Amino acid sequence: MSLHAKLLDQLGQSIVRGDLAPGDPLPNADDWSAAHGVSRTVLREVIKVLAGKGMVEARPKVGTRIRQRSDWNFLDPDVLAWRYGATARFEDARSLFELRRAIEPMAVALAADRAGEAEVAQLEELYARMEHYVDDNERFAQADLAFHQAILRMTGNELFGSLAALTETAMLISFRLSDDNPYGQRPSLPIHKRICDCIARHDPSGARDALVELLDRAEADVSRSIAARRKSDG
Structure with a gap:
């Protein structure tokens, strides 16, 4: 599994589990990149994918935050898999x-x-x-x-x-x-x-x-x- 796929999976599961609640900001990009050993470019690409699934949104001067669950695309295969991942x-x-x-x-x-x-x-x-x-x-x-x-x-x-x-x-x-x-x-x-x-x-x-x-x-x-x-x- 590529670094991009691993990070997407980790962040997606974290959001679905509720570790990051709706309205919460995503972790600082530099800290997150360092913690997971990925570049900021990879992190930006992952955020774009999550945005496409309706899970996050980026706003000027506000940053990237978790969207309400009602905005998520639960028919997306990744979101389905994350929802039913562990339990x-x-x-x-x-x-x-x-x-x-x-x-x-x-x-x-x-x-x-x-x-x-x-x-x-x-x-x-x-x-x-x-x-x-x-x-x-x-x-x-x-x-x-x-x-x-x-x-x-x-x-x-x-x-x-x-x-x-x-x-x-x-x-x-x-x-x-x-x-x-x-x-x-x-x-x-x-x-x-x-x-x-x-x-x-x-x-x-x-x-x-x-x-x-x-x-x-x-x-x-x-x-x-x-x-x-x-x-x-x-």
Whole structure:
């Protein structure tokens, strides 16, 4: 990871955690640069990125300050990752799945209506990879992610396609939050197969219902994992 990326990650997480509250000024540039071993140029570039995410603003004679949370772009993949970085609450998980439910059921219905033979074949191949790697969490997650991103592209709507990075972050967070699921990934395979089959036979309603069921199951797994971690932490 580059110095720029490391500093961006550190500062972004610090803001999201509340170490720096809305209205607070950013640390003195010279002190911050010296503490993190980066140049002022790198720091300025990081601040520009944070400003683009709505997290900070620079004003003449005032300096750079943290903006109100209502101004932040919570749909930005980095902000999503920082928000769910170290810990997560039930409320966080619910927000994450509310976001996915707002996007994916409609996308899968459109995919079922519009998918061509080549796209269906690609989705079936991705499902086969998930089935093959069902006991390998990392490789299963890669295939599962590709499966869901393929559905977004199959809508034929470029706006949905542009949501791939957003849903990627949301899914990776979901995987991380439920990686200790004692039931593993096998229970999700039949639902993924149903989604695939519904798309192949151009059944938008069936595909949407299966996708909602998949999200319900995934949210339950995440909530169960969060509860178990709370219990183990005492």
